[in-house]
Amino acid sequence: MSDPSTVIPIRPGMLTGTDGFHGNTQGETCRRCSVRQFGLFGVLDDDALGDIHTHIADLRLSAGETLFSAQATGKALYTVKSGVVRIERSSEAGERRILRLAGRADVIGLEAALDQTYAADAVACTDVEVCRMPRVLIDDLTHKHPELMHDLMKRWQRTLDDADEWLTEITRGPARHRMLRLLLKLSEYSVGDSLVWWPTRLEMGAMLDMTFETASRLVSILRREGIVEPIDLRHARVNMSALLPALRAESARA
Amino acid sequence: MSDPSTVIPIRPGMLTGTDGFHGNTQGETCRRCSVRQFGLFGVLDDDALGDIHTHIADLRLSAGETLFSAQATGKALYTVKSGVVRIERSSEAGERRILRLAGRADVIGLEAALDQTYAADAVACTDVEVCRMPRVLIDDLTHKHPELMHDLMKRWQRTLDDADEWLTEITRGPARHRMLRLLLKLSEYSVGDSLVWWPTRLEMGAMLDMTFETASRLVSILRREGIVEPIDLRHARVNMSALLPALRAESARA
């Protein structure tokens, strides 16, 4: 939906917004950033942060909006400040597949730093706040502070680890096992107070490679088993003390 | 099998070996390296290559030998010069899963550049020649030539693309479709003359998440359909002009 090339212009009115939705005067946003210590610029001191004012913008997306699209020219990297973003791709046959999720403090669209097109789509699963870092800024900063590249490389490795974990744990085995692993994964992206983002059955199917009917049946079963308790349409509570034994029982059978 | 911390010592006798199996005096091996233009050091000129003599070693592995193991301290990156290496991981339940393959000019074990432990095992599928680049050397070179980090980051992105492709194409859909995609993938790692490395049925199963019996049945069917022709136990010929229509027919049904 939202064109990834659309940059929110920083106008005076926006700079005084509440709760982070504002531009970045004198690096103030970055200095106070809630994910600063986890972010790419954690290593920079306040002086360095002062250099990057006006270039970084905070964006908000509603659930369902697209942050960037595969094949589009990668003009910026993004750090997720709140909410959950899904990284997805269409197969050659046209089926959509969710490759992984990104939550608080995760960086997505790294390939933009290489001046490449995005390798996948990024879509907001929930309402989302992200911080947008243009490629030219990254170029600039890595030139002045080469040690930043080390952080970038760590990010790549972390993303790769995540992809590998999906391959070994989420993608493999019988449907029930995959669903249990998904619940475990979702609880990593909790939205406060042991509540997790609760995907649609279609989204579950795209993550676990099953039909939405199978996903629905499994959800019903796990609900009856007390492993998960849907709160409303988009939120649920995962009962870890029931989930973990269920997972152990799985591996015992296999 | 082979301890990843075991470095082949460079002794005079080894330096005169045939066909690349020798150490690296005055960067001679690198200068003449068959994958130099694709490798990490493609951007370095001859002078820079001269700097790195004695640090780089060529290794040979027989099929089945382990190049490095997950959890081991990553002391070196490797460039594959010939043969096929599989990157695999054990799930928490103890099942082995092949995550991706690496062939000529691919770099594996990138995480060693970050002084991290390896994230997966690397095992030779065929006889393999690799070039070993110690982490300290990478540190050194990236310090002297920061532009090298750009190449490293490109490598990470390529590996990530590969992982994503497995997630979207190899991991998804019915068994026959996955097997056809595997044949397509294998033909990227051809060992000359339209011959490809022909995995065991167990290896196919670990790549495609199916039992070796199912893999065997599918192989038999595709052989009867003239899509693949096993030459000997470890080599086969893939008939692309039959494979591609078969893949198109797949997507039509789905």
Next chain:
DNA sequence: CGAAAACTTGATTAGCATCAAACCAGGTGG
């Protein structure tokens, strides 16, 4: 030659996809 490993094929079963029907919540327009 005998043993072990890889492979093939068959019979049966379990698991999941497919097709189909009905339900529910939220939103729209009369």
Next chain:
DNA sequence: CCACCTGGTTTGATGCTAATCAAGTTTTCG
């Protein structure tokens, strides 16, 4: 306000696909 529609969801009936269990064959290698 209600009737209606739409998109997400649940559940059932049925059939196909792939796992499992089980021989039996071929290949490799000591």
